[in-house]
Amino acid sequence: MERILSSEVSAHVGARVRLAGWLHAKRDLGSVSFGILRDRAGLAQIVASSPLELQLETVFEVEADAVAAPQAPGGAELREPVFHVLSEPVATPPVELRRPKLKENLPFVLDHAAVALRHPRQRAAFEVAAASLTGFRAALDGLGFTEISTPKIVAAATESGANVFTLDFFGQTAYLAQSPQLYKQVMVGVFERVYETGHVFRAEPHDTTRHLAEYTSLDAELGFVADHLDVMRVVREVIASMVTSVRERAPRAVALLGVELPEVPAEIPSVHFADTGVDDVDLAPADERRLCEHHGELVFVTGYPMAKRPFYTHPEPERPQYSNSFDLLFRGLEIVTGGQRLHRYEDYVAALGGEIEPFAGYLAAFRHGMPPHGGFALGLERWVARLVGAENIRETTLFPRDRTRLAP
Numbered sequence: 215m216e217r218i219l220s221s222e223v224s225a226h227v228g229a230r231v232r233l234a235g236w237l238h239a240k241r242d243l244g245s246v247s248f249g250i251l252r253d254r255a256g257l258a259q260i261v262a263s264s265p266l267e268l269q270l271e272t273v274f275e276v277e278a279d280a281v282a283a284p285q286a287p288g289g290a291e292l293r294e295p296v297f298h299v300l301s302e303p304v305a306t307p308p309v310e311l312r313r314p315k316l317k318e319n320l321p322f323v324l325d326h327a328a329v330a331l332r333h334p335r336q337r338a339a340f341e342v343a344a345a346s347l348t349g350f351r352a353a354l355d356g357l358g359f360t361e362i363s364t365p366k367i368v369a370a371a372t373e374s375g376a377n378v379f380t381l382d383f384f385g386q387t388a389y390l391a392q393s394p395q396l397y398k399q400v401m402v403g404v405f406e407r408v409y410e411t412g413h414v415f416r417a418e419p420h421d422t423t424r425h426l427a428e429y430t431s432l433d434a435e436l437g438f439v440a441d442h443l444d445v446m447r448v449v450r451e452v453i454a455s456m457v458t459s460v461r462e463r464a465p466r467a468v469a470l471l472g473v474e475l476p477e478v479p480a481e482i483p484s485v486h487f488a489d490t491g492v493d494d495v496d497l498a499p500a501d502e503r504r505l506c507e508h509h510g511e512l513v514f515v516t517g518y519p520m521a522k523r524p525f526y527t528h529p530e531p532e533r534p535q536y537s538n539s540f541d542l543l544f545r546g547l548e549i550v551t552g553g554q555r556l557h558r559y560e561d562y563v564a565a566l567g568g569e570i571e572p573f574a575g576y577l578a579a580f581r582h583g584m585p586p587h588g589g590f591a592l593g594l595e596r597w598v599a600r601l602v603g604a605e606n607i608r609e610t611t612l613f614p615r616d617r618t619r620l621a622p
């Protein structure tokens with residue numbers, strides 16, 4: 215008999231069926247006992263006339279009658295079950311998976327991620343993440359971008375020297391990539407339009423709810439732009455496509471978590487840094503929240519002071535203390551950074567203050583002709599956290615890495 219999924223039981227009412235999964239919960243009422251099977255599609259109720267002698271999280275197959283039952287998940291349940299155990303746990307689960315929401319605190323949940331992630335609500339955030347990735351790729355594939363994969367062991371820091379991890383690379387000093395920035399720019403010289411989804415590393419010294427030491431960076435870079443506004447139009451398309459993909463591909467997670475998907479306007483509102491009322495070179499988290507309260511759940515802030523942006527940033531032609539860069543704020547949090555880049559070799563030599571040695575491979579692209587270009591990067595875990603309303607970015611990271619967390 216072919217295996218069916220928990221979501222398919224109601225379509226087989228009246229038939230004998232076979233399912234497989236984990237024992238998610240059980241309840242013994244004496245004359246009758248209930249078990250909940252969990253598989254990749256959801257939950258199914260099993261009703262038996264004798265107590266279930268299986269431990270929670272036992273992996274099993276079951277053959278049973280599919281019977282209509284309006285009160286059961288999916289409107290049908292399994293009766294007259296015959297169990298076949300595939301794998302027996304050797305310990306009781308560290309978290310109570312049967313609860314609608316885990317009641318354990320976040321550090322405990324993270325310590326026991328291998329099991330805690332099995333909880334339908336914990337898992338749902340990662341269904342949203344997967345659908346978001348599909349939407350990111352779909353938008354950029356549709357716009358003629360080529361997907362690339364670049365090295366994560368690199369010879370030079372790209373974003374700033376301070377928060378880079380150093381490693382011994384066969385006796386030579388190497389770094390973990392803080393972003394694919396320089397490689398994606400080089401690849402504009404090859405494909406004009408590229409994107410990459412990959413891990414990046416930041417030796418982030420602060421313990422905040424928005425910083426990880428390792429996160430998933432969704433990067434894009436495109437040539438032949440007039441300025442950063444062309445890049446922002448691509449960001450808008452990408453965000454809209456990610457929202458559509460979450461709606462279409464992760465409806466169960468959206469419903470379970472009560473996700474309110476944003477309306478992405480045809481043009482996302484935009485504020486220049488000089489008009490934010492901030493008397494500093496960067497926004498504080500409170501400024502980001504205030505700007506969203508004022509302008510909407512999606513807001514571009516453009517023109518960040520050059521003093522705060524990395525060396526590859528293109529200045530604003532009329533006011534060179536500002537830059538042709540932007541951040542996208544979503545529900546009070548920066549989720550995207552991007553901008554126009556320098557594209558002339560001489561400008562890089564000047565920006566690097568003559569320290570061009572570590573960047574020789576990168577600068578080769580500019581020595582041999584590069585178009586005006588720009589790009590952006592979106593932090594996947596931050597995006598999902600804002601979407602699902604998670605307070606802490608660790609809730610939307612499978613196995614977070616931070617100053618105090620290297621395992622699991």
Ligand code: AMO
Nearest residue numbers: 393395416425426429549550551552589590591593
């Ligand atoms: P930036 O350093 O601003 O820009 O990073 C881009 C986006 O990545 C996310 N992010 C983080 N997420 C989790 N933990 C962290 N420690 C962390 N740091 C950043 C944020 C942020 O908006 N090369 C440029 C991008 C570009 O201009 O194309 C860069 O990396 O969502």
